[in-house]
Amino acid sequence: DAGVIQSPRHEVTEMGQEVTLRCKPISGHNSLFWYRQTMMRGLELLIYFNNNVPIDDSGMPEDRFSAKMPNASFSTLKIQPSEPRDSAVYFCASSTWTSPLHFGNGTRLTVT
């Protein structure tokens, strides 16, 4: 079991650029979560999917943020255009309906 795989591990980009973060959940897991972690706000749930369908996106901060899950083995979180205040560590996690969440190692995003 390779665990939840996120890419890239680090992303540095300039303000205004599009950023795409990627996540491969654990095979067989049917729930996928995107979290953002900052010193100021801690861990914030951005969006989660059950069976590839977005269930709750109330945590997505603005229309600049979008997430997709085209199939059970892949999800993306896109920020367009990016801003310096988007700098954070973004975590993806997956689970079955009843199991605990398994987290990836995160993508550290820096927007200059």
Next chain:
Amino acid sequence: GDSVTQMEGPVTLSEEAFLTINCTYTATGYPSLFWYVQYPGEGLQLLLKATKADDKGSNKGFEATYRKETTSFHLEKGSVQVSDSAVYFCALRNQGGKLIFGQGTELSVKP
């Protein structure tokens, strides 16, 4: 809405000291409760869980008991080690499947 509140850090202890990190929650229905640990530069790892009232979760010497009457899930360890230094997160998973975290408590254990 559902929420989790945990004691503020940082918590600094000497090796072999007793640890308590308080956690209380607000939720409708019967959530599952979790403690996660985050080591520097890593993602969160599940430490222990409890799925119903009076359940005790335990792992690596850590324990927490699901107390519905006080809506609490305090984390304890009898004798901490330097390697326990990390950030600890209390969390609940509600009946809609959403996992909600507390703000995290940083633990620093000195030799």
